[in-house]
Amino acid sequence: MTSLPARQGWRGWLTDPNPRSRRQARLGQAWLAWLRIRRNGLAMLGLAIVGLLLLTALLAPLIAPHDPVVQDLSRRLQPPGTPGFLLGTDDFGRDILSRIIWGSRVTLYIIALVAVTAPVLGLMIGTVSGYFGGWVDAVLMRLTDIFMAFPRLILALALVAVLGPGIFNAVLAIALTAWPPYARVARAETLTVRNSDYIAAVRLQGASHLRIIAGHIVPMCLPSVIIRVTLDMAGVILIAAGLGFLGLGVQPPMPEWGQMISAGRKFLFEQWWIPTMPGLAIFLVSLGFNLLGDGLRDVLDPRSAPK
Amino acid sequence: MAMIDIQGLSVTFRSKGHEVRAVEDVSLSVAAQESYGLVGESGSGKSTILRAICGLAPVSAGRILIDGKPLPQGRAFSRQVQMVFQDPYASLHPRHTIDRTLSEPLAIHGLPGSDAKVVQALQDVGLPPAFRFRYPHQLSGGQRQRVAIARALMLEPKILLLDEPTSALDASVQAEVLNLLNRLRAERGLTFLMVSHDLAVIDHMCDRVLVMQHGRAVEELARADLANARMQTGYARSLFEASADRLMETK
Numbered sequence: 001m002t003s004l005p006a007r008q009g010w011r012g013w014l015t016d017p018n019p020r021s022r023r024q025a026r027l028g029q030a031w032l033a034w035l036r037i038r039r040n041g042l043a044m045l046g047l048a049i050v051g052l053l054l055l056t057a058l059l060a061p062l063i064a065p066h067d068p069v070v071q072d073l074s075r076r077l078q079p080p081g082t083p084g085f086l087l088g089t090d091d092f093g094r095d096i097l098s099r100i101i102w103g104s105r106v107t108l109y110i111i112a113l114v115a116v117t118a119p120v121l122g123l124m125i126g127t128v129s130g131y132f133g134g135w136v137d138a139v140l141m142r143l144t145d146i147f148m149a150f151p152r153l154i155l156a157l158a159l160v161a162v163l164g165p166g167i168f169n170a171v172l173a174i175a176l177t178a179w180p181p182y183a184r185v186a187r188a189e190t191l192t193v194r195n196s197d198y199i200a201a202v203r204l205q206g207a208s209h210l211r212i213i214a215g216h217i218v219p220m221c222l223p224s225v226i227i228r229v230t231l232d233m234a235g236v237i238l239i240a241a242g243l244g245f246l247g248l249g250v251q252p253p254m255p256e257w258g259q260m261i262s263a264g265r266k267f268l269f270e271q272w273w274i275p276t277m278p279g280l281a282i283f284l285v286s287l288g289f290n291l292l293g294d295g296l297r298d299v300l301d302p303r304s305a306p307k
Numbered sequence: 308m309a310m311i312d313i314q315g316l317s318v319t320f321r322s323k324g325h326e327v328r329a330v331e332d333v334s335l336s337v338a339a340q341e342s343y344g345l346v347g348e349s350g351s352g353k354s355t356i357l358r359a360i361c362g363l364a365p366v367s368a369g370r371i372l373i374d375g376k377p378l379p380q381g382r383a384f385s386r387q388v389q390m391v392f393q394d395p396y397a398s399l400h401p402r403h404t405i406d407r408t409l410s411e412p413l414a415i416h417g418l419p420g421s422d423a424k425v426v427q428a429l430q431d432v433g434l435p436p437a438f439r440f441r442y443p444h445q446l447s448g449g450q451r452q453r454v455a456i457a458r459a460l461m462l463e464p465k466i467l468l469l470d471e472p473t474s475a476l477d478a479s480v481q482a483e484v485l486n487l488l489n490r491l492r493a494e495r496g497l498t499f500l501m502v503s504h505d506l507a508v509i510d511h512m513c514d515r516v517l518v519m520q521h522g523r524a525v526e527e528l529a530r531a532d533l534a535n536a537r538m539q540t541g542y543a544r545s546l547f548e549a550s551a552d553r554l555m556e557t558k
Binding site: 017018019022024025028196197198200201202204205206207208211215216219220 | 361363381382384385386389390392393394397398399400401402403404406411412415416437439440455458462
């Protein structure tokens with residue numbers, strides 16, 4: 001019988017069921033999505049891990065206790081817990097914790113670059129292919145098949161071998177091998193919506209192909225692509241680590257997690273912490289992205305959204 | 308002069324050596340501000356005629372004139388002819404707000420004043436302005452169909468093609484939407500070409516009706532013929548008898 005008390009302040013403004021402007025409506029929607037993801041404990045854990053990675057990368061010069069590149073052979077191979085060297089030192093006497101902290105920047109750089117290139121490319125190719133159909137579809141999908149048929153790491157290796165080792169080339173190689181799954185996902189989604197009445201309606205209003213694809217089809221593909229991106233991020237970190245491990249990614253002495261494992265593998269049995277600590281960092285960040293991806297699936301997938 | 312003039316229209320779908328003649332040699336003519344019905348059972352080709360006018364179906368013979376001129380192309384066409392689809396659950400973009408759905412046609416044609424026009428359009432179809440930023444899944448079927456009608460009218464077309472606009476709605480909502488359409492037609496001087504399988508709906512809405520069967524025109528009836536059951540052909544009569552009891556109810 002009692003009506004809910006009207007919420008005050010900015011929360012009330014955000015949750016107002018009758019927003020008065022486009023901006024308010026949009027912010028309100030974002031707020032509701034945030035409330036949904038906040039109820040998912042594991043997703044929040046994932047978000048916390050990703051947030052921690054961001055903070056670490058941002059504040060690396062402030063929180064790293066030592067210089068990540070300066071060598072000190074008098075203090076080499078110190079075990080974890082040595083005063084001043086929480087996670088121990090490597091074979092050149094460099095603090096592993098500091099190297100992991102600085103290495104987070106490289107990891108983040110790779111993730112960010114791959115995340116803005118591969119899905120965008122895949123989305124473009126997939127939606128165009130699904131929307132136009134016919135020979136456009138045939139050509140683009142066969143191209144996708146060809147890229148998909150290559151083992152990812154081998155193709156990345158070949159590209160790096162041609163372009164030369166380095167972090168940017170590694171990213172390029174990963175992006176070029178990572179887009180086909182996004183194209184597939186986007187095409188499948190496009191096929192389910194392209195003959196729907198709402199697309200026919202906007203076509204009847206005289207919309208251009210570009211407007212239909214960008215404004216009406218891409219929003220329908222976006223949730224599944226975003227979810228795939230977060231789920232793939234773990235794989236991207238591992239491939240970047242793999243390239244680093246093979247010496248084709250980041251070049252020493254720049255700290256990078258995969259390359260740290262690679263350099264530390266000859267000490268695996270006597271000084272286990274050298275490859276283990278960066279391995280744990282990779283594990284943690286991969287886990288964080290996976291959990292976040294799972295949570296995002298619940299929030300973004302329209303089929304699972306509460307009515 | 309006739310607003311819509313269709314002469315000898317045939318539509319043939321071809322795929323892999325297979326031919327389906329959906330519409331064969333149909334002629335009809337709709338005067339300006341008239342409401343014209345197409346009635347027939349499923350697969351009789353009535354919706355295909357609407358799709359042919361919109362350029363969504365392959366015309367194999369015949370011609371379609373709008374306002375005495377051949378079908379205008381592209382954007383000029385959308386300023387003249389708009390369509391309301393059958394299923395309001397499928398005809399609104401699920402991830403666009405009502406505001407976006409209604410302002411899109413204005414954006415496509417570069418028309419100014421979208422804020423005021425959207426509010427006005429909602430008012431015209433009897434929806435409160437509070438609905439503006441809702442998503443389709445927050446609306447009922449009848450409300451969605453009102454939005455679809457508002458969208459079709461955003462570009463102020465002269466002709467509205469109605470593809471069974473109320474068959475997905477239940478009876479009471481159906482009457483509301485039909486009355487809304489009648490009111491809008493009177494207010495704006497619209498020409499309706501309406502498809503339905505329900506003679507009761509046609510009787511409520513249309514001045515004349517063309518009965519179709521298997522892609523061919525069977526008989527054209529004026530409203531008075533329909534009311535007094537003056538049909539020439541057996542098929543039209545059987546169709547009439549199937550919905551006669553409901554026709555009587557609405558009287």
